[in-house]
Amino acid sequence: MWWGSERKSKAIIVVSLLIPIIISALRFEVGTDYVSYVSMYNSLSNVALDQYFPQIFPKTEIGFYILIKLSDWITNSPVLVFSVSSALTVLFFYLGLRRFNVKHSSLVYFLYLLIIFPTTFNGIRQGLAAAICFYAISYIISRKPLNYFLLIAFAGLFHNSALFLAPLYFLNIVIKKNTRYMLAKIILTLGGVLVTLSLALPHIFEFLSSLYIFDSYTQYLIPNNDGVDSNFYSKFLIVIIVIILSKWSIPKNDKYKYYYFIVFAILEVLINTFGFSATIDRMSLYFSFFSIFLITSFTNIFKDPLGRSIMYFLIIMYGIVYFYLAYYVQGFADIFPYRFIY
Numbered sequence: 001m002w003w004g005s006e007r008k009s010k011a012i013i014v015v016s017l018l019i020p021i022i023i024s025a026l027r028f029e030v031g032t033d034y035v036s037y038v039s040m041y042n043s044l045s046n047v048a049l050d051q052y053f054p055q056i057f058p059k060t061e062i063g064f065y066i067l068i069k070l071s072d073w074i075t076n077s078p079v080l081v082f083s084v085s086s087a088l089t090v091l092f093f094y095l096g097l098r099r100f101n102v103k104h105s106s107l108v109y110f111l112y113l114l115i116i117f118p119t120t121f122n123g124i125r126q127g128l129a130a131a132i133c134f135y136a137i138s139y140i141i142s143r144k145p146l147n148y149f150l151l152i153a154f155a156g157l158f159h160n161s162a163l164f165l166a167p168l169y170f171l172n173i174v175i176k177k178n179t180r181y182m183l184a185k186i187i188l189t190l191g192g193v194l195v196t197l198s199l200a201l202p203h204i205f206e207f208l209s210s211l212y213i214f215d216s217y218t219q220y221l222i223p224n225n226d227g228v229d230s231n232f233y234s235k236f237l238i239v240i241i242v243i244i245l246s247k248w249s250i251p252k253n254d255k256y257k258y259y260y261f262i263v264f265a266i267l268e269v270l271i272n273t274f275g276f277s278a279t280i281d282r283m284s285l286y287f288s289f290f291s292i293f294l295i296t297s298f299t300n301i302f303k304d305p306l307g308r309s310i311m312y313f314l315i316i317m318y319g320i321v322y323f324y325l326a327y328y329v330q331g332f333a334d335i336f337p338y339r340f341i342y
Helices: 002-007 010-025 034-044 062-074 079-100 105-115 117-121 124-141 145-156 160-173 182-208 212-221 230-244 252-274 278-287 290-301 305-329
Strands: none
Touching: 002 010, 002 105, 010 079, 010 117, 034 062, 034 079, 062 079, 079 105, 079 117, 079 124, 105 117, 105 290, 105 305, 117 124, 117 305, 124 145, 124 160, 124 252, 124 278, 145 160, 160 278, 230 252, 230 290, 252 278, 252 290, 290 305
8 A cells, every 4th residue: 555655556556455355355254243144145145125125124234135136146155245345345444544635544554454454354234334434424524414424324224323423424513623722622522422422322222222123233232241341441542642642643734634533533432431232332333443543643743754663663563463462362353263265
């Protein structure tokens, strides 16, 4: 990605996108829910359109159902389901990355592949929806509501939970350009939101669990007594450091953009603090991208080449160590041992 950007070569950038797509697309029994998705394919590939559409709220979203039918028609196997899902996930992340237009985008991509992308080997539908929402959020910053709501609706075709992000557009009421003490106002506003949500969410989810449309997600409303994990503490620490060092880490020309990044990173931390159900934890995936932007902003603290090089090295090592501990040692998402379909 870095090489292609430096040489302004679209061909090299395409190769950088194809590598993770191929690794994800051609896997066999890799990912916690891999077998479940194969079972889903086997069930829905035999369901005709006239049997699917009469259902008012089918358990599998229409976008993924269409993908399954196309895979059955073209390859007569679930391979295309994994391939197209992987391609769309990486593509929408890349489109979002271009839209956000931040410094060190190749480093952001590197961290994405090590920290977030492996989770899509497990939650394929939500991983795809999250990538689409990541792209959609760029239209919050540019204040284009039609683009945002259309993309959120499109993401909802693959995972219903994406629809909960629709109200995020109204963050524009709070976040404004060239406003004094904007960061302090944002933190105070989020504090108020936290108190409100802590009181209201249990009742909201109790109501949603009674609706048929969310019946397939009832299993995720089971209380989670595990508490917060090490991932929470690392994200919390990153947000705190960025806020403290914001004067030096956030580029002056991009302050407005980074206000949003900080808000979404804080939302991820707040969502993880609830910890009373798996649904809440899974919703944090939609905001997990933005802590990566904040991590890479640390390179802006140093003006000399040596300091920046050291910070680059530390950030790269953070990504590698995170991947090793989370996915190899702890076995998160069950991506090891890796096997190709061949």
